[in-house]
Amino acid sequence: MSGSVMIGLHGVTKNFAHTQVIREFSLDIYQGEFVTLLGASGSGKTTILRMIAGFEEVSGGRVTIDGVDMTGLPANLRPVNSVFQNYALFPHLNVYDNVAFGLRIKKFPEKLIKERVRESLNMVGLDAFATRRIRQLSGGQQQRVAIARAIINRPKVLLLDEPLSALDLKLRKEMQLELKRLHRELGITFVYVTHDQEEAMSMSDRIGVLAHGELLQYASPEELYANPASAAVASFVGETNLFDGTVVDIVKGYSVIQTRHFLTKAPVAEGHAVGSAVVLSVRPEAIRLGDSVGAPICRGIIMERIFAGSLIRIWVRVDEALTIQCLIHGTRNDEFPIGEEVDVIWEPNHSLAFPKEIKSLSEDSQLLGSNESAGQ
Ligand SMILES: Nc1ncnc2c1ncn2[C@@H]1O[C@H](COP(=O)(O)OP(=O)(O)OP(=O)(O)O)[C@@H](O)[C@H]1O
Numbered sequence: 001m002s003g004s005v006m007i008g009l010h011g012v013t014k015n016f017a018h019t020q021v022i023r024e025f026s027l028d029i030y031q032g033e034f035v036t037l038l039g040a041s042g043s044g045k046t047t048i049l050r051m052i053a054g055f056e057e058v059s060g061g062r063v064t065i066d067g068v069d070m071t072g073l074p075a076n077l078r079p080v081n082s083v084f085q086n087y088a089l090f091p092h093l094n095v096y097d098n099v100a101f102g103l104r105i106k107k108f109p110e111k112l113i114k115e116r117v118r119e120s121l122n123m124v125g126l127d128a129f130a131t132r133r134i135r136q137l138s139g140g141q142q143q144r145v146a147i148a149r150a151i152i153n154r155p156k157v158l159l160l161d162e163p164l165s166a167l168d169l170k171l172r173k174e175m176q177l178e179l180k181r182l183h184r185e186l187g188i189t190f191v192y193v194t195h196d197q198e199e200a201m202s203m204s205d206r207i208g209v210l211a212h213g214e215l216l217q218y219a220s221p222e223e224l225y226a227n228p229a230s231a232a233v234a235s236f237v238g239e240t241n242l243f244d245g246t247v248v249d250i251v252k253g254y255s256v257i258q259t260r261h262f263l264t265k266a267p268v269a270e271g272h273a274v275g276s277a278v279v280l281s282v283r284p285e286a287i288r289l290g291d292s293v294g295a296p297i298c299r300g301i302i303m304e305r306i307f308a309g310s311l312i313r314i315w316v317r318v319d320e321a322l323t324i325q326c327l328i329h330g331t332r333n334d335e336f337p338i339g340e341e342v343d344v345i346w347e348p349n350h351s352l353a354f355p356k357e358i359k360s361l362s363e364d365s366q367l368l369g370s371n372e373s374a375g376q
């Protein structure tokens with residue numbers, strides 16, 4: 001990424017009473033980037049956004065915007081604007097007056113306000129709705145008013161905290177495209193917050209994955225998916241099967257891994273040594289069923305299958321303690337019937353083994369929250 005840093009978080013911490021909810025958080029966001037903070041409920045996303053906006057002071061470290069230290073600067077003097085989940089519109093005012101509100105407070109002349117309101121409403125496709133009351137608008141339209149109101153000040157940065165979570169799925173998809181278009185047209189920096197990994201993946205230039213107030217990884221969606229830094233990130237960004245195991249040998253660039261159910265190998269990675277505990281991650285789409293030429297990795301019985309056109313999602317039960325999720329491409333609906341016994345196969349190069357973190361994984365995934373789209 002080139003260009004200048006628009007937002008800098010430098011070792012930022014936040015305490016509420018005696019609890020530290022943000023720990024040593026550092027992150028650079030470049031001018032014009034679309035960056036998403038992704039994390040489970042309570043991971044600290046809103047708190048970070050509020051510290052950037054100035055609604056909350058940092059307890060330690062500093063926030064810079066466009067190279068200027070924001071410490072002690074009140075929210076109304078920062079070059080940012082925010083859009084929140086609940087929109088916070090004035091229900092008794094019409095669309096025009098809601099959008100004009102910020103400029104009226106700043107005592108801009110009415111003529112200029114009129115021009116700017118037009119421009120903003122035009123941007124969000126609401127030109128025809130200026131005189132409507134807020135109550136007479138749909139959820140999606142209200143969301144657009146909130147965005148028009150936020151961009152009328154021409155901020156350098158737009159902060160969006162789960163702005164689409166109140167909308168139904170179809171409208172949410174539409175508004176995602178709308179926001180991407182706005183981002184392109186405005187050319188300003190967007191910082192977006194969501195706990196929906198699919199939304200984060202489809203919209204962002206870079207994603208910061210948070211868990212309990214810490215940044216686990218900050219990278220492009222592609223990089224996060226292909227090279228997650230930990231088992232926690234792998235299970236939060238996309239779906240994956242995780243297996244506890246131990247490295248029993250290291251041969252020619254591969255760690256040989258014994259799990260409770262099978263022996264396999266994975267590319268050697270940092271932290272691997274004979275005897276070390278690892279968590280093996282295998283994405284459902286990396287798995288093949290039923291046609292092994294050599295030895296399969298394990299065998300199991302098809303317990304459940306969901307046909308979805310070009311993809312079939314299949315759950316293979318190895319034993320009462322282990323069910324593996326698979327995503328099979330371009331197959332017919334009569335393949336892999338429930339009850340059939342199959343070989344389970346994957347390429348070692350399509351698996352990753354992470355050193356086991358000190359926290360137990362089950363504890364970790366609990367803290368991360370469950371990945372919404374996993375296990376469906
Ligand atoms: N004003 C406050 N006083 C005390 N604790 C707070 C306050 N605001 C937030 N917290 C705590 O800080 C932690 C992070 O909260 P935050 O709202 O930033 O999470 P979040 O990631 O935005 O979650 P969600 O997805 O549910 O919106 C939580 O444990 C929360 O209870």
Ligand SMILES: [Mg+2]
Nearest residue numbers: 045046047161
């Ligand atoms: Mg929040």
